[in-house]
Amino acid sequence: MLTESLDTLARQIPVWAQELGFQDVGITEADTGDHGDRLKEWLDAGRNGEMAYMADHGAKRYRPDELLPGTRRVISVRMDYLPSPDSPALTLKDAEKAYISRYTLGRDYHKLIRKRLAQLAKRIDNALEGYNHRAFVDSAPVLERALAQRAGLGWFGKNTMLIHPKAGSFFFLGEILTSAPLPVSEPFETEHCGSCSACLDICPTNAFDGPHRLDARRCISYLTIELKGSIPEELRAKMGNRVFGCDDCQLVCPWNKFSKPTDKEDFQPRHNLDNSDLAELFLWSEDEFLKRTEGSAIRRTGYEGWLRNLAVGLGNAPSTIPVVEALRQRADHPSELVREHVQWALRQHGITS
Known part of the structure; x- marks a missing residue:
């Protein structure tokens, strides 16, 4: 050898x-x-x-x-x-669509x-x-x-x-x-963000209190993926239609105009998850959830967390018939966590019973 x-x-x-x-x-x-x-x-x-x-x-x-x-x-x-083609800004603007972080589509x-x-x-x-x-x-x-x-x-x-x-x-x-003592590369010692603060300013939940200072407890990625209990009520309305992760601070970054689309088929969206209605996803059964998220990082939140997140998104959506009816169908869900978020969402639409 x-x-x-x-x-x-x-x-x-x-x-x-x-x-x-x-x-x-x-x-x-x-x-x-x-x-x-x-x-x-x-x-x-x-x-x-x-x-x-x-x-x-x-x-x-x-x-x-x-x-x-x-x-x-x-x-x-x-x-x-x-992924490519991709229209994250359009999805974020359509409040009846579910926004899912690009890395997990x-x-x-x-x-x-x-x-x-x-x-x-x-x-x-x-x-x-x-x-x-x-x-x-x-x-x-x-x-x-x-x-x-x-x-x-x-x-x-x-x-x-x-x-x-x-x-x-x-x-x-x-x-x-x-363990091999290979020659090392030159590190990036200088930050090239300059005076730009677009990423800090755009954060929906104000998770940054300064450059490089992220409070995960307010970050939507944390709230929709890592947090296992109830999402703090004061943050729910700020989450909009972001139901798994958040890309806002990346989407607004000027340097991402240089991002290259992936050539990996595995990273392309599956099951139309880049353009799905909140109400449609909310009505998935657990079997459908497990089948359609097989091999996906979305599994990390679990079915209960998935419904919790979607309920928040539906609470922030327009009061259309599909939105309200989807919430009503889950009003008596066996999970207390899901029921709590559904009731909050219904109240957002002026429905108290």
């Missing part, structure tokens, strides 16, 4: 990555800089809400060498996911990226004897955006998203932890 030089391999990895469908790759030391301190401050302020897992694993989350002993470098990759990205990362890791292993390589896609507690920034894949925008000057922010990330 041929053992290549580290310099040669570092030049070859981007070629292999592109062949496997990744748009960019960078290499960094197993160090997240001051991001560990930022994480601890965020957790101490309780801004993670019910995401207790963010506090798990201690220093392993920001010290890759503790997560996988012997790690010396992290290879970070990105893959674009924006197709199949769950984890399996696709994990498989291709594993193939990349195998190629590296075949070319370089005597070192360990392990791939991760949200499957380990790592600060992937921090590592990607240090690997040169972008800078942290004011909305906490990673932004690439030629690709915007609509992309997935993955990592390979390796």
